[in-house]
Amino acid sequence: MTTMTETSARFREFKMPDVGEGLTEAEILKWFVQPGDTVTDGQVVCEVETAKAAVELPIPFDGVVHELRFPEGTTVDVGQVIIAIDVAPGSGDAPAPAAEPAQEPVEAASQGDGDAPKGRTPVLVGYGVAESSTKRRPRKGATAAPEAAAVAAAVQAELNGHAAPAAAPAPAPASAPAVPAQGGAPDGGRPLAKPPVRKLAKDLGIDLATVVPTGKDGIITREDVHAAAAPAATTPVAAPAPSQAAPSQAASEAPAAAVASGSARETRIPVKGVRKAIAQAMVGSAFTAPHVTEFVTVDVTRTMKLVAELKEDKDMAGVRVNPLLIIAKALLVAIKRNPEVNAAWDEANQEIVQKHYVNLGIAAATPRGLIVPNIKDAHDKTLPQLAAALGELVTTARDGKTSPAAMAGGTVTITNVGVFGVDTGTPILNPGESAILAVGAIKLQPWVHKGKVKPRQVTTLALSFDHRLVDGELGSKVLADVAAILEQPKRLITWA
Template structure:
């Protein structure tokens, strides 16, 4: 005999290191019948807008958060009434089952969790013999040794009794005592990189958890990060200033993530920027010929396409720029692949999605990948996976009419190239003054990883390719 159960869906971790997301809109309402994998909400992480699929087929029993709310990972957001006869064989990551004692499973927690199935964000956490999730599972608990308080889910007939199953408490004892004050590993690493003693930082997260924004605010000069309750009065206009003269926008989503990443990069990696102005007339002529060729018919070719391919070729001769400084492990990580990041200006702010294994692509494949990347970014549909794992980046400031700049490194990368605008200018060509198409290249690199000689050789190779594409024959 089947019974109705309440299944609770918690906000999953939608990307490595993300701790919260904003619910932009609900696609369902209480009482709606949903199918498995039906989109139930649209959420905005610090990196992208993501559609959340339903992990269950059933009826929406309750929405625990309103649209516009910023929700921590692991917090319940929606409950479903599910017939246990048609329930999926395993729960989705972030979901808990709350059922009557009459239909409770006889399996032990360890036996139940051992049957792991794919879910929204990979596989569920491994459970040890004690029934406690392994440490790699992200938990949002209160103070160590205490279980976090959760709102009870209303009982729905014919369930006789509803029991809220709280997640295991964070273990106390010697393994945790040295981790005071409370923070996550990425935040502790950020604090080390910035030279900040976490004992001096006030945590505003759940249970006093020190968040990335707390560290960033402290690094910016705040002696004590301000709590949410303290920031409310500050939202009002200054004395003597009318509301019509100011527009205040909450710092969240992509803007918040970008600001934190740029501060981290600027304070962590010693930046060096070099500039090179070149005659790109041969490249522009090549671009015209390619556009007219049958092979590239229907493809969008731009100076960025050729420059991206040139970066990949120059990188083969100068692999040091395709590396990462691993502070925690005290190692230099040399990448044997290239995930090429392209800075994209979107209505939501700056994002840097990357093309995976771009070094293995032909010019035709790279052109298609660039078009897809930019279209997806502008529509706000870039997935978190596309925003992670970049190894080197390009920012095309030339589209805004800018000649040169000093780009800030994307965190975790050793170099970034800025492409200036292509302008007609007087230039000495074949020992005569002529009007040529000229571009400035800017290269910023992490001086811990890249010496001046290595950075200069890479920039010279890049300039040589764009000045005369035929020089590629001498490089490959």
């Protein structure tokens, strides 16, 4: 999982690793260290969010933090260096490791027709990256671009967590203004802005080329972007002075921003990370697998009595017992009685792949979005083991510590929409799975029991399945078996 490079005997670099499932990028959520901090082998230095989960990254060697290459809130490709460590502090001055061209936070406008540098290309973790054999040629022009120099100084200062030093003014032609009057692109090139500002503009849908910069040497500030997003005023108002906040402060500001016409009536929230992955997966599933959903309403009074009894059972001490536990066990028994439902569709080979194991997914709502971790080999677990696995799954998801591996390889899923007070729904299949069971709210309702109308605990179940794999008869049998077990939970013994 870890990957590093050695730039000298003194400095070592740690790259963004592939944290699993072939993910190509991750967002740095939080740094736990700052330049000058001492770190030890195995110490967690940052938390990153992939398209599937939040993951803590440990450093694989001892030393002192020399440089954080990216601020919080930055999305970094796998293979890019994120932190440099001085592994021999106190050994005298040594040249710092140079940042990779691909990591240059701000790009200035092109100055002439010199060849573009060939940056390093991220490759598989553990194999490092290939250095380009072609070196960057000096850009043409008698003077180095003052804007580029100022931006580089500002960015370096931002990465180091302090204000940028004032750059020495460079001579400019009398006919050329120091700051563009319209937009932030000097001489028609790329506008000058720091990474958090570029991200903010992207989130708000603002073209930086249309933003009037007010920062030093024509750099666009956050205030400039917010001003461009605000309703147009009859008289232009100068933006405030650029903020001197540290990178962690700038990157941690909420990405959502109000975009209004006269008053705040809309909020734009960038879709990324887990939410983006789930959205893409659900669209792919809905328009790839032909969904069929069946419903059944069932009296679960006896199941609720069993739950109450199990809570007092000494064999269940220390584990959480709730209706979901019995429902999960009922679904596992139903799959055992109807194993053909536990399958997957192999589009490439045009085959149905029947699974002889059940990785039971449990849909969990978290602050980062809906995730579906699964209990590996749930079919082999006893009731106490299943209860313990469910408790651990829920706790890990709530704390945002679910790993990508925990969400891979699911076969069927349960989604408990009843916790929100709704009767049921038509759930969409988790990609690659054959079925998903939605459980509605358990309510006291009038029910005909032994020839009389009595108040009973009742719920509605909904089973969605892939009609390429599961026909109506098979789907109906599975749903009917789950309902029968919940109505008469002693069938957990007679049918198991």
